[in-house]
Amino acid sequence: MTALPAPLLPELLAELRAEEGVRAVVLTGSHARGEADAWSDLDLAVLVTEDRLARDTVAYRKGRLVSVERRTVAERGRAFAEPEAALWNLEALRTGQALHDPHGIFAALQARARAFAWAEVETQAHLRAGQLIAGMAEEVHKVMGGLHAGDGGKVLYAAAGMTFALGTAALLDTGTLIPTENRYLALAQGAWTDPAWHSAYGTLAGLTDAAWSRRGRAGLRPYGRAVALARWPDGSPQELAQEAASKAAAFLSA
Known part of the structure; x- marks a missing residue:
């Protein structure tokens, strides 16, 4: 110290x-x-x-x-x-x-x-995580549009929003507390013990040397993982998120 x-x-x-x-x-x-x-x-x-x-x-x-x-x-x-x-x-x-x-x-x-104890807010946390994920459906489409058009600025703008919305969703869904904002990205990356999430979120968040196109494609991958990994209580906008994830998966496989 x-x-x-x-x-x-x-x-x-x-x-x-x-x-x-x-x-x-x-x-x-x-x-x-x-x-x-x-x-x-x-x-x-x-x-x-x-x-x-x-x-x-x-x-x-x-x-x-x-x-x-x-x-x-x-x-x-x-x-x-x-x-x-x-x-x-x-x-x-x-x-x-x-x-x-x-x-x-x-x-x-x-x-x-x-x-x-995190259990005191756990149900609310899962609901909020689902709202954040579903709320990124528009950003998913921005990334796909930007990648298709070769527009790096559009992709990176959307990726910035996805970095923090999906990161916060992961932290909320797992009850991972933030002792300092300096650890936010690393904590979000490790919140879900899912290799696909860990790899794709790391690229999205800029924890690697990936170019903007790779970051954009990586942004679509953790979106799908977030939809799959989040616990969706009643009232969550799960269908919207699933539809966006489906479109992202189809874009990536095209």
Whole structure:
């Protein structure tokens, strides 16, 4: 772990404690996890009393990039009810280090996060995963059209959307939490233990040196795998996704 400039954290803490409506200040991110390097920003989460005080700031302090995220307790509590909020926030709540928590508000959130079981949102997660996959039907057609026309810009634009929609679907379907956005692509690639998904998603996401045409074709392959691997609860737009996957498979085999 890279050490912080000695006076920086106490100075920041004093400034944040003096702000209106502050209930707790928490060290999060790579510094809290003990993974920081010379390029890591310093992440601080502030619990505030009102929505009007919620805002993000990013600035350099003593040569260190400092990111401060201010949210209400209710907003942080979405991690216990909404699958996507859980993906992005549970690990931060579990690993955060309280710097100022006079009333134990963050401690209560952290205890709840550590006790949280994915089963509490699993049904919603499967439904949301299906919605994301089906919602990419238009992008599937953009990729096929772009490949047919030799339009690399169209293919890559659609591939960018598919990368994150299908990646998030895989994470939701498997309950794979995100400790840092830096690991998002690798976690999404490994979420489903399916060799075809792993290979095609890696190409789609740019984890290989593939040209745009290969990325486009790879985008069609993980779409089909996502449709096959996702668990589709009642009410999911499964038929739309299956039809798009069928068209993509036919395009690839032509």
